[in-house]
Structure formats: structure tokens, C-alpha cells
Amino acid sequence: MMKLELHWKIIIGLVLGLAFGVFAASQGLGDFTSAWVAPFGKIFLNLLKLIAVPLVLSSLITGVASLSDTKKLSRIGGKTITIYIATTAVAVTIGLVSVNILQPGDTVPEDMKLKLQETYEMAASGRMEAANEAKNRSILQPLVDMVPDNVFSSASNNRNMLQVVFVAIIVGIALIQIPKNKGKPVLDFFEGINELVIKLVDNIMFFAPIGVFALIADTITSVAGNNLNNILELLSALGYYMLAVIIGLILQMIITYTTVLKIFSKMDLKTFYKGIAPAQLLAFSTSSSGATLPVTMERCEDELEVSEEVSAFVLPLGATINMDGTALYQAVAAVFIAQTLGMDLALGAQLTIVFTAVLASIGTAAVPGAGIIMLIIILEAVGVPSAGIALILGVDRILDMMRTVTNVTGDASVAVAVHASEKN
Ligand code: ASP
Numbered sequence: 001m002m003k004l005e006l007h008w009k010i011i012i013g014l015v016l017g018l019a020f021g022v023f024a025a026s027q028g029l030g031d032f033t034s035a036w037v038a039p040f041g042k043i044f045l046n047l048l049k050l051i052a053v054p055l056v057l058s059s060l061i062t063g064v065a066s067l068s069d070t071k072k073l074s075r076i077g078g079k080t081i082t083i084y085i086a087t088t089a090v091a092v093t094i095g096l097v098s099v100n101i102l103q104p105g106d107t108v109p110e111d112m113k114l115k116l117q118e119t120y121e122m123a124a125s126g127r128m129e130a131a132n133e134a135k136n137r138s139i140l141q142p143l144v145d146m147v148p149d150n151v152f153s154s155a156s157n158n159r160n161m162l163q164v165v166f167v168a169i170i171v172g173i174a175l176i177q178i179p180k181n182k183g184k185p186v187l188d189f190f191e192g193i194n195e196l197v198i199k200l201v202d203n204i205m206f207f208a209p210i211g212v213f214a215l216i217a218d219t220i221t222s223v224a225g226n227n228l229n230n231i232l233e234l235l236s237a238l239g240y241y242m243l244a245v246i247i248g249l250i251l252q253m254i255i256t257y258t259t260v261l262k263i264f265s266k267m268d269l270k271t272f273y274k275g276i277a278p279a280q281l282l283a284f285s286t287s288s289s290g291a292t293l294p295v296t297m298e299r300c301e302d303e304l305e306v307s308e309e310v311s312a313f314v315l316p317l318g319a320t321i322n323m324d325g326t327a328l329y330q331a332v333a334a335v336f337i338a339q340t341l342g343m344d345l346a347l348g349a350q351l352t353i354v355f356t357a358v359l360a361s362i363g364t365a366a367v368p369g370a371g372i373i374m375l376i377i378i379l380e381a382v383g384v385p386s387a388g389i390a391l392i393l394g395v396d397r398i399l400d401m402m403r404t405v406t407n408v409t410g411d412a413s414v415a416v417a418v419h420a421s422e423k424n
Pocket of ligand 1: 400404407
């Protein structure tokens with residue numbers, strides 16, 4: 001057991017958690033699970049989030065400060081953002097092709113449509129309020145949001161990861177510019193913190209199998225309630241829709257990321273997937289690329305040999321703005337809802353989806369369930385009633401787990417690609 005590789009241990013935790021969750025849901029043990037099992041998942045999740053800010057701060061400051069000039073930084077930045085946007089646009093296109101071929105909207109029985117809309121009406125209106133807030137912001141607001149007026153307040157909330165990235169970059173740059181003897185103690189300090197946090201990631205991951213067990217068991221019982229039939233009914237009504245999303249996500253990994261890796265690096269797929277597997281499993285269990293970030297960074301640096309300066313820049317940025325899985329899902333969901341409501345989306349509307357989904361995925365927070373809130377903005381852009389999200393809310397968590405895996409895989413493949421292209 002001790003010799004087992006980390007990803008196998010996590011898989012065992014995941015499978016056992018799955019089995020326990022199904023058992024608990026079928027035996028009406030939902031309350032028991034949330035009282036006695038879920039807390040261990042929460043503790044694990046908190047531990048991961050706890051180290052995200054110090055990790056990003058320390059590794060980015062030391063990464064930037066180790067660059068000989070700032071030109072390299074802007075080159076890495078330009079490359080990263082270009083590949084991020086391109087892969088997201090491809091993801092949306094794949095999603096649109098998948099949903100237009102499978103036409104899952106035609107398969108939902110009429111009575112089920114009504115039932116879904118009734119059941120999830122309340123939950124849907126809560127999401128709509130959140131979307132409204134996001135929509136009323138000016139176009140340049142994200143830029144303003146990136147620049148904090150107080151470094152301690154930005155470091156005190158994981159949602160402000162881009163602010164932390166920003167501060168780390170300007171501090172790193174200034175560290176290059178001041179005399180070496182003055183900068184050295186500061187740099188040494190952050191290098192020490194960096195070592196320390198990476199060790200902490202290792203130690204926390206020791207508990208990953210237990211954490212994942214608890215997270216999965218809790219997710220199943222909360223999605224299914226105390227009645228497993230609920231979820232089975234949902235799965236059969238929305239099966240085709242889920243299939244359209246899942247096929248799209250798989251194609252994105254097989255086509256897009258393989259291409260990115262092939263074009264820029266010589267890394268073979270086996271090495272890549274073996275290295276990144278624990279982060280993928282964690283993304284699946286937590287539905288949060290933000291919470292997975294420390295592990296994504298650690299795996300990229302230790303197993304995929306991505307340099308710190310690249311990983312510390314590319315991955316936190318990716319966790320916040322690069323969400324291929326989310327964008328793909330948003331495209332499929334938007335068309336599915338239109339289909340279900342008997343609306344046909346013309347080519348123009350589908351192109352609007354490509355554009356808005358790329359933007360919406362950039363604005364989606366790296367936390368569970370954020371994707372569906374931004375979906376509302378896409379629906380409104382193409383004139384589909386946003387209350388339609390009630391149709392898909394019941395299975396959203398399951399798809400969230402899967403799209404988060406794609407999100408994290410996308411970030412990691414771009415990190416490998418940028419590192420390789422910098423080396424050449
Ligand atoms: N849960 C996703 C993530 O953290 C975002 C989403 O809801 O699509 O990557």
C-alpha cells in the first residue's frame with residue numbers, strides 16, 4: 001500500500017467514496033454523511049485553499065526575480081494568453097458541433113420539462129441574481145479588479161488570485177531592478193516560503209485519498225438527496241445532454257491538448273497524463289480549479305519539469321481565466337436549453353455563443369458551480385430565456401466535476417507547451 005503511486009491511492013478513495021455515497025443515498029443516510037463524513041472533505045479542501053495564496057505569491061516572486069530581463073516575462077505572457085484564448089475558442093466550437101449533431105434537446109420528455117422547470121425554479125432565480133451583478137459591470141472592470149488597493153486584503157481572499165498574481169509580478173520586477181545586496185534577503189525569504197509551501201502540498205496530499213472519499217460521498221448524497229431514484233430519473237431525462245458535454249470534453253482533451261503538446265513540446269502523452277493525474281482526480285473531486293491549483297503547480301514542476309517561472313505564471317493565470325471545459329459546457333448547455341424550449345439557434349446566434357462563451361469562461365470563478373452563473377449571460381446574449389437553466393441544474397454538479405478536469409488539464413498542457421517553447 002505504501003508503494004502505491006499517489007494517483008492510485010486517490011482513485012481508491014474516489015471509488016470507495018462513490019460506493020459509500022450510493023449506499024448512503026439508497027439507505028437514507030444523507031444526514032449521517034453530511035454530519036460525519038463531509039467534514040473531512042471540507043478540512044481537506046480548506047487545507048488546499050490555505051496554501052494557494054502563499055504558493056502563488058512566493059513562487060511567482062522568486063520566478064519573476066530569477067528572470068534576467070522583463071522582456072522574457074512579456075513574451076511568456078503574450079504566448080500564454082494567446083494559447084489560452086485559442087484553445088478556449090476551439091473548445092466552444094467542439095461543444096457546438098457535439099450538441100448540433102446529437103440534438104439532445106429533442107430527447108427530453110414533455111412532462112419532464114415541466115417537472116424540471118418547477119423543481120428548479122427557485123434555485124434558478126438565485127443564479128440569475130448573481131448573473132445580473134456580473135453583467136452590470138463595465139468592460140474594463142476586470143482590469144480594475146486586478147489591481148488591489150491593499151495587498152493584505154487581496155491576499156486574504158482566494159477569489160482575488162489575479163490580484164495576488166499582479167502584486168507578485170510587480171514585486172518580482174522591482175526586485176530585479178534594486179541592488180542585489182538589498183534584494184537578496186527579500187528573495188531568500190520568499191525562496192524559503194516557497195520551499196516550505198511545496199512541502200506542505202506534499203504533506204496535505206498524503207491525506208488526499210481520505211479527503212477525496214469524503215468529498216465524493218458528500219457530493220453524491222447532496223445531489224441525490226435521500227432518494228437515489230431522483231438522480232436516476234434525472235440521469236435518464238438528461239442523459240443525452242450530459243453525453244453531448246462529456247463527448248465534447250473528451251474530444252477537447254484528445255484533439256486540442258494533444259495538438260498543443262505535439263506542436264510545442266516533445267512530451268509524450270503517457271508522461272503528461274501520469275504526471276497530471278492527481279491534479280485531475282482532485283479537480284474531479286473538488287469541482288474547483290482554484291482549490292486544485294497548488295497540486296497542479298506541484299505536479300507540473302516536479303513531474304513534468306516545467307520551470308518555476310513558467311508554472312508560477314501560467315498556472316494561476318490559467319486557473320482564473322482559462323476554462324476550456326467550462327466554455328465548452330456553456331456552449332452545449334445554451335444550445336440544449338434552446339432546443340428544449342423549441343427555439344432554433346441560427347448560425348449568427350451560434351457565433352455569438354462562441355464569442356460570449358470565450359469571454360464568459362474567462363470571467364468564471366474557479367469555484368464549484370460558477371459556470372452556470374455565467375451561462376445565464378450567454379443565454380441572454382442569444383435571446384434564450386435564462387430561467388431555462390432550471391432544466392439543467394439537477395445534473396450540473398456532475399458536469400461541473402468533469403469540466404473542471406478539462407479546465408485543469410488545459411492549464412497544465414499550456415504550461416508544458418510554454419515551458420518547452422521557452423527552452424528552445
Ligand atoms: N468549477 C469550475 C472550475 O473551478 C468552474 C465552473 O463552474 O465551470 O474550474
